[in-house]
Amino acid sequence: MIVDIIVFLLQAALVFVVSTALFDALHWTLHKWESSKIPLLRTLSSWHWVHHKFLGLDMQINPAYARANIWFHILPEYLTSLAGTLIFLVVLPWPVITAVAAVRTVMLVMTLREEGLDYNHMSMNRVGGQQGLFWVGNNYHAMHHVYPHNFFSSFANVFDMIAGTTCQIEGRRFLVTGASGAFGSAIVAKLTRLGGIVETAKSGVDFKASDYAAMREKLERADVLILSHGAKSEDCWNANYVTFRDLTELLAEIGKSRLAPPEVWALGSEVEFHGDMGMDELKAYSASKRAFAAKALDYYRSDALIYRHIVPSSFTSAMGKGAMSANTAVNIALFFIHRGFRYVPVTVTGLAVLNYFRFRFFQKGQPDVSQPAE
Numbered sequence: 001m002i003v004d005i006i007v008f009l010l011q012a013a014l015v016f017v018v019s020t021a022l023f024d025a026l027h028w029t030l031h032k033w034e035s036s037k038i039p040l041l042r043t044l045s046s047w048h049w050v051h052h053k054f055l056g057l058d059m060q061i062n063p064a065y066a067r068a069n070i071w072f073h074i075l076p077e078y079l080t081s082l083a084g085t086l087i088f089l090v091v092l093p094w095p096v097i098t099a100v101a102a103v104r105t106v107m108l109v110m111t112l113r114e115e116g117l118d119y120n121h122m123s124m125n126r127v128g129g130q131q132g133l134f135w136v137g138n139n140y141h142a143m144h145h146v147y148p149h150n151f152f153s154s155f156a157n158v159f160d161m162i163a164g165t166t167c168q169i170e171g172r173r174f175l176v177t178g179a180s181g182a183f184g185s186a187i188v189a190k191l192t193r194l195g196g197i198v199e200t201a202k203s204g205v206d207f208k209a210s211d212y213a214a215m216r217e218k219l220e221r222a223d224v225l226i227l228s229h230g231a232k233s234e235d236c237w238n239a240n241y242v243t244f245r246d247l248t249e250l251l252a253e254i255g256k257s258r259l260a261p262p263e264v265w266a267l268g269s270e271v272e273f274h275g276d277m278g279m280d281e282l283k284a285y286s287a288s289k290r291a292f293a294a295k296a297l298d299y300y301r302s303d304a305l306i307y308r309h310i311v312p313s314s315f316t317s318a319m320g321k322g323a324m325s326a327n328t329a330v331n332i333a334l335f336f337i338h339r340g341f342r343y344v345p346v347t348v349t350g351l352a353v354l355n356y357f358r359f360r361f362f363q364k365g366q367p368d369v370s371q372p373a374e
Contacts, residue, residue, distance in 0.1 A: 011096045016103070017156040019084030023077050024159035028152045047072040054116060055145050059124040059259060066115045074116060077154070078108045120154070128303040129261040133157065133340050146260045157340065166340035170195030175222035177201050177247070178229030182317035182326035183267060187226060190330050203229040209238040212250055224263040225251050232285050232319060240288035245295050252304045261305050265337070268293055268311040270347070273355035294363045300342060308337060311355055312346035323348045 033045035051073035054065040085100050111118050120141040131140040136153050144151035147168040153160040160166040174191050178184035179200035191198050199218055201207060207215045219225065225247060231239035248264050255262035269285075272293045276282035299307035314322035315329040324332075329346050336344045343359060345352035 008096060008099075011092055012100050015085055015088045015092065015096060015100045017158055019081045019088075019100070019104075020155045021153075021158040022084035023080040024152045024154055026076075026080050027154070028159065028163065028165065031149055031152075052145060052148055055121050055123075057146060057148075059127065059142055059145060061117065061121075061123045063115075069116045070112065074108070074111055078104060124259075126258070127260050129306045130301075130303045131306065131340070133342070134161075143260070161339050164335070164338035167338050171197065172223045173197045173199070173221055174224045174226060175199050175201060175218050176226045176228060177203060177207075178227070178267075181228060181230075182315060183312070183329060184226075184228040186326040186330040187228065187333075190327075190334065203239065203243065207243065207247070209242045209246070212246060215247065215250065216254070219247075219251050219254050222251065222262070223260075224265065227264065227266040230267065233281070236284040236288040237291075240285070241292045241295070244292045248296075248299055248305075248307070252299075252302070255305060261303075263306040263308065264299065265308045265310060265333075265344075266292070266296060268296070268309050270311060270313060270349065270351040270355060272311065273351050273358055290363075293359055297359065297363060300360075306342070308342045308344055309359065310344040310346060311352040311359075313348050313352065 027048075030045050030048040033041040034049075036042050036045070050065055050068045053062060054069035054073070055061055081104055082101060085097060085104065089097050107118075120136065120138050122138070124138070124142055127142045127146065128139040131137065131143065134157050136155055136157055140151060140157070141154065149170075150165045150168045151160060152163070152165055157166070169191060174196050176184055176188050176191075176198060177200070179188050180202065184200075188198050188200065199221065201215060201218055206218070227244050227247060229239065229243070230236075244266055248266070251262050251264060269289045271282065271286045271289050275290070276286035293309070296307065296309050299305060300309060310333050312329045312333070313324065314320075315324050315326045316322040317326060324346075332346045333344050336346075343356050345356065347353060
């Protein structure tokens with residue numbers, strides 16, 4: 001009996017997720033038709049944009065579009081998802097399909113009673129930084145209304161994970177530190193090709209530990225801060241910990257009044273996992289990287305910003321030959337970022353994947369100090 005219930009629930013979940021993804025694909029298509037050469041397709045796209053007038057770019061509900069939103073978005077979403085549900089009658093028992101159809105119908109009735117308002121469609125003064133990877137919450141879906149050409153998933157994050165539509169690049173402003181380094185220069189070039197507006201900042205010139213006056217104006221312009229500067233032998237503590245911490249917190253402070261949370265992408269290292277391995281030349285580097293990883297966990301859990309922790313295997317740079325080129329490391333990192341990952345393993349060894357568990361669950365608290373303890 002228990003096994004039958006489990007099978008029933010798994011089948012129902014599969015039907016719900018797949019049928020939802022079918023609507024999400026249609027949703028993406030409607031946005032693509034916005035620039036179609038075919039008038040009919042542009043008209044269909046314009047009908048969908050009523051939904052974005054109902055809940056606008058400012059994340060405020062406009063009641064004047066409530067009825068139109070029902071006809072041009074809510075009912076098409078229901079009918080598309082219901083059609084995707086009924087398709088499964090070919091392969092699954094009818095009670096499963098009936099249960100999913102009933103759930104969808106109840107959801108429709110509840111939404112109609114609230115004139116289009118539901119958990120993912122309500123006015124918000126600020127979008128939070130905590131956004132699920134596999135399931136869509138109100139913060140996640142709000143990003144679709146802020147950036148309408150991304151974040152299409154509506155319940156389960158299947159479509160965006162497949163299509164890579166979980167991060168807006170084009171038109172957003174990026175501030176990159178360490179842009180003269182291998183990773184920094186590669187990500188500047190890639191973001192520029194993708195339509196990002198990229199500015200750079202140099203450690204020791206635009207900022208240094210305890211002196212960020214020249215950075216405030218640049219940070220005020222930035223939607224995303226990418227921290228790719230650092231040091232492996234000299235002044236590691238300030239380069240890899242203090243400046244990473246201070247710049248992240250300064251952007252979070254500046255971004256408090258923004259509708260969408262600011263983002264920080266910080267370059268970590270697999271040394272977070274294996275430590276200095278008893279090698280004197282790695283002690284300072286390992287201590288500084290592990291200290292920031294411990295601090296970064298607070299940012300990862302924070303609602304004030306979207307924090308992404310990029311952990312690469314060694315890549316070829318001025319410091320020597322690595323397991324991959326910097327361009328490859330950037331491409332892999334963006335592959336995961338486009339799919340909503342906030343912990344980003346860029347690895348051929350697998351250590352960065354294992355480090356995820358250390359990063360999330362097994363770090364010891366690191367005191368917030370200006371230099372490592374003796």
